[in-house]
Amino acid sequence: xxxxxxxxxxxxxxxxxxxxxxxxxxxxxxxxxxxxxxxxxxxxxxxxxxxxxxxxxxxxxxxxxxxxxxxxxxxxxxxxxxxxxxxxxxxxxxxxxxxxxxxxxxxxxxxxxxxxxxxxxxxxxxxxxxxxxxxxxxxxxxxxxxxxxxxxxxxxxxxxxxxxxxxxxxxxxxxxxxxxxxxxxxxxxxxxxxxxxxxxxxxxxxxxxxxxxxxxxxxxxxxxxxxxxxxxxxxxxxxxxxxxxxxxxxxxxxxxxxxxxxxxxxxxxxxxxxxxxxxxxxxxxxxxxxxxxxxxxxxxxxxxxxxxxxxxxxxxxxxxxxxxxxxxxxxxxxxxxxxxxxxxxxxxxxxxxxxxxxxxxxxxxxxxxxxxxxxxxxxxxxxxxxxxxxxxxxxxxxxxxxxxxxxxxxxxxxxxxxxxxxxxxxxxxxxxxxxxxxxxxxxxxxxxx
Amino acid sequence: xxxxxxxxxxxxxxxxxxxxxxxxxxxxxxxxxxxxxxxxxxxxxxxxxxxxxxxxxxxxxxxxxxxxxxxxxxxxxxxxxxxxxxxxxxxxxxxxxxxxxxxxxxxxxxxxxxxxxxxxxxxxxxxxxxxxxxxxxxxxxxxxxxxxxxxxxxxxxxxxxxxxxxxxxxxxxxxxxxxxxxxxxxxxxxxxxxxxxxxxxxxxxxxxxxxxxxxxxxxxxxxxxxxxxxxxxxxxxxxxxxxxxxxxxxxxxxxxxxxxxxxxxxxxxxxxxxxxxxxxxxxxxxxxxxxxxxxxxxxxxxxxxxxxxxxx
Numbered sequence: 001x002x003x004x005x006x007x008x009x010x011x012x013x014x015x016x017x018x019x020x021x022x023x024x025x026x027x028x029x030x031x032x033x034x035x036x037x038x039x040x041x042x043x044x045x046x047x048x049x050x051x052x053x054x055x056x057x058x059x060x061x062x063x064x065x066x067x068x069x070x071x072x073x074x075x076x077x078x079x080x081x082x083x084x085x086x087x088x089x090x091x092x093x094x095x096x097x098x099x100x101x102x103x104x105x106x107x108x109x110x111x112x113x114x115x116x117x118x119x120x121x122x123x124x125x126x127x128x129x130x131x132x133x134x135x136x137x138x139x140x141x142x143x144x145x146x147x148x149x150x151x152x153x154x155x156x157x158x159x160x161x162x163x164x165x166x167x168x169x170x171x172x173x174x175x176x177x178x179x180x181x182x183x184x185x186x187x188x189x190x191x192x193x194x195x196x197x198x199x200x201x202x203x204x205x206x207x208x209x210x211x212x213x214x215x216x217x218x219x220x221x222x223x224x225x226x227x228x229x230x231x232x233x234x235x236x237x238x239x240x241x242x243x244x245x246x247x248x249x250x251x252x253x254x255x256x257x258x259x260x261x262x263x264x265x266x267x268x269x270x271x272x273x274x275x276x277x278x279x280x281x282x283x284x285x286x287x288x289x290x291x292x293x294x295x296x297x298x299x300x301x302x303x304x305x306x307x308x309x310x311x312x313x314x315x316x317x318x319x320x321x322x323x324x325x326x327x328x329x330x331x332x333x334x335x336x337x338x339x340x341x342x343x344x345x346x347x348x349x350x351x352x353x354x355x356x357x358x359x360x361x362x363x364x365x366x367x368x369x370x371x372x373x374x375x376x377x378x379x380x381x382x383x384x385x386x387x388x389x390x391x392x393x394x395x396x397x398x399x400x401x402x403x404x405x406x407x408x409x410x411x412x413x414x415x416x417x418x419x420x421x422x423x424x425x426x427x428x429x430x431x432x433x434x435x436x437x438x439x440x441x442x443x444x445x446x447x448x449x
Numbered sequence: 450x451x452x453x454x455x456x457x458x459x460x461x462x463x464x465x466x467x468x469x470x471x472x473x474x475x476x477x478x479x480x481x482x483x484x485x486x487x488x489x490x491x492x493x494x495x496x497x498x499x500x501x502x503x504x505x506x507x508x509x510x511x512x513x514x515x516x517x518x519x520x521x522x523x524x525x526x527x528x529x530x531x532x533x534x535x536x537x538x539x540x541x542x543x544x545x546x547x548x549x550x551x552x553x554x555x556x557x558x559x560x561x562x563x564x565x566x567x568x569x570x571x572x573x574x575x576x577x578x579x580x581x582x583x584x585x586x587x588x589x590x591x592x593x594x595x596x597x598x599x600x601x602x603x604x605x606x607x608x609x610x611x612x613x614x615x616x617x618x619x620x621x622x623x624x625x626x627x628x629x630x631x632x633x634x635x636x637x638x639x640x641x642x643x644x645x646x647x648x649x650x651x652x653x654x655x656x657x658x659x660x661x662x663x664x665x666x667x668x669x670x671x672x673x674x675x676x677x678x679x680x681x682x683x684x685x686x687x688x689x690x691x692x693x694x695x696x697x698x699x700x701x702x703x704x705x706x707x708x709x710x711x712x713x714x715x716x717x718x719x720x721x722x723x724x725x726x727x728x729x730x731x732x733x734x735x736x737x738x739x740x741x742x743x744x745x746x747x748x749x750x751x752x753x754x755x756x757x758x759x760x761x
Binding site for chain 1: 504507508509511512530594595596611613615616617618701702703704705706707708718721722723724725
């Protein structure tokens with residue numbers, strides 16, 4: 001076997017726990033003194049005018065940011081060409097284009113679990129170095145835990161700036177719990193008991209105790225991970241040894257399977273959109289897998305049947321386990337190979353400034369990554385969950401920071417889905433997933449055989 | 450000395466030389482297609498084969514390949530998901546092909562019997578073929594919805610309970626097969642209908658004079674005459690069904706669980722979710738090899754009886 005590349009070898013040592021995350025964030029914040037927010041009224045330097053910047057992003061985001069893009073383009077004589085893609089297709093295109101440095105894109109929008117692959121492989125430019133050259137800096141208004149997601153391996157420099165402050169939260173129907181005299185669930189045992197009571201009492205009328213995602217891959221994996229963590233374990237230990245064959249993982253799986261039985265029929269195929277719809281349509285009373293875009297729908301009176309009836313908080317955790325939420329931020333980066341890096345940087349700085357973030361939040365329901373926006377009184381009045389979201393973001397952990405996370409997620413996400421669909425038992429699912437993930441890590445040179 | 454391409458006109462020693470392009474006209478005409486075939490079929494095929502024997506990593510500015518012999522193939526043989534998705538693909542191929550060809554033949558027979566409105570009916574039958582598979586899948590996805598779908602609504606109206614069409618592992622694959630049957634049956638119908646209309650009338654007249662019944666005529670006249678076309682339709686449908694991806698991916702992404710993972714979906718996930726291009730290439734290679742071997746066997750053993758040398 002040939003030696004693995006430096007990134008792979010470095011990965012285990014640079015595991016992203018809360019401590020290293022905060023350390024990195026503090027470092028970034030301390031090293032910066034300027035204020036990118038000042039760039040909001042900014043006009044691009046003359047030498048950038050007339051350039052074209054190609055921006056690859058998710059297809060749902062493209063129409064939302066188009067007004068801002070048009071505004072920037074006309075004010076600066078810089079063309080921003082949006083290239084929207086569905087989620088899975090975006091990952092494929094970014095992987096191929098970034099690793100091969102094709103120069104096809106100048107700005108890319110990335111989900112934070114992709115950062116170890118793209119930033120760790122140094123397929124993205126070091127934004128900090130680019131900013132230094134231009135005399136710019138990232139300001140301290142960014143939530144440090146979210147900003148640090150762009151610094152991988154921690155301390156090597158910022159390669160992505162967060163622009164969508166996605167954090168997974170636990171959401172529950174306050175009216176239902178009050179009616180049934182159920183206290184706000186703190187542990188997964190509480191969640192299960194509440195779900196059982198609600199489905200038993202009101203399932204016949206179409207209200208179910210819990211909502212989760214059972215579709216194979218990312219959906220089932222993302223619904224299961226907070227439960228797993230809530231039982232005091234994680235996918236890996238500090239040496240990247242998979243932890244799915246542990247008593248904690250088995251208990252988490254049993255809870256997840258019990259919850260799936262109390263979810264609305266068809267949970268086996270539920271993905272992100274369906275779980276959100278189930279919440280705002282008033283079909284489910286709890287979910288540990290709600291994201292800000294769904295919260296914004298839940299609070300939208302034109303869409304939601306449960307406005308003012310949903311509260312959010314930290315993910316439940318068993319007694320003695322520290323609760324933690326999970327990040328799913330989107331970051332902007334500049335691929336190596338971009339021929340318009342200067343113009344791209346200029347746009348990113350302007351686009352992530354507080355004024356633009358506030359407009360994205362207020363007009364387009366895109367959650368921010370800055371204190372000043374998340375604490376803005378006008379925004380909080382419109383979206384009362386923002387303080388809870390900020391608190392969740394500050395208490396959030398990313399998914400395991402390995403360049404192989406996509407493959408890991410595909411493996412355990414499939415087995416969890418198989419267990420939910422009744423194809424295999426929960427124990428089999430965990431044993432198989434553990435074996436396959438270990439095999440993967442051995443093949444990639446992270447673990448010894 | 451004879452000159453290549455020279456023609457001795459009327460034996461009088463006057464020689465007309467055909468220009469080079471005319472002499473090589475056949476090659477010139479075929480060369481653009483050949484070039485495209487090499488670039489888009491031969492090169493990717495050889496790349497896939499080379500990847501199949503390698504561990505492929507995307508590294509900065511390039512692709513890193515490490516030769517690992519048959520390791521990817523050994524993994525494939527030991528991988529239960531590969532066996533499971535192969536079995537799902539085989540079931541899909543044979544069930545949808547059987548139903549589509551049977552229904553297509555029945556419709557072709559019905560319309561060729563001279564019923565009224567056959568023109569409008571055959572036009573309507575073409576509609577599913579021209580619809581994009583993704584649009585068809587989305588429409589059926591909503592029709593299958595547990596809460597709001599038309600099928601469960603109709604069942605409920607008839608006093609029956611709702612069915613988890615796409616989320617019950619025992620039902621979902623067959624529900625998605627129905628979508629394929631809806632869309633691909635007209636293809637079988639069209640080819641068989643055209644073949645039926647072109648059958649010679651003499652055998653039918655002879656059978657009629659002999660007093661043969663309709664079933665007897667179908668069994669002893671129509672079916673034997675139709676058999677070559679029928680076998681080609683079966684082959685085309687089998688090959689197309691083997692590649693099924695779009696409908697399943699749109700409706701359940703291979704679910705519930707992994708119960709509807711076909712060969713194409715498994716290859717896609719290995720290649721574009723796990724980015725394990727070496728393993729995905731090995732699976733593609735095995736899949737293609739199986740298809741080519743089966744198709745070759747079918748053509749040589751089943752269709753060979755009907756092959757006739759071209760008239761000279």
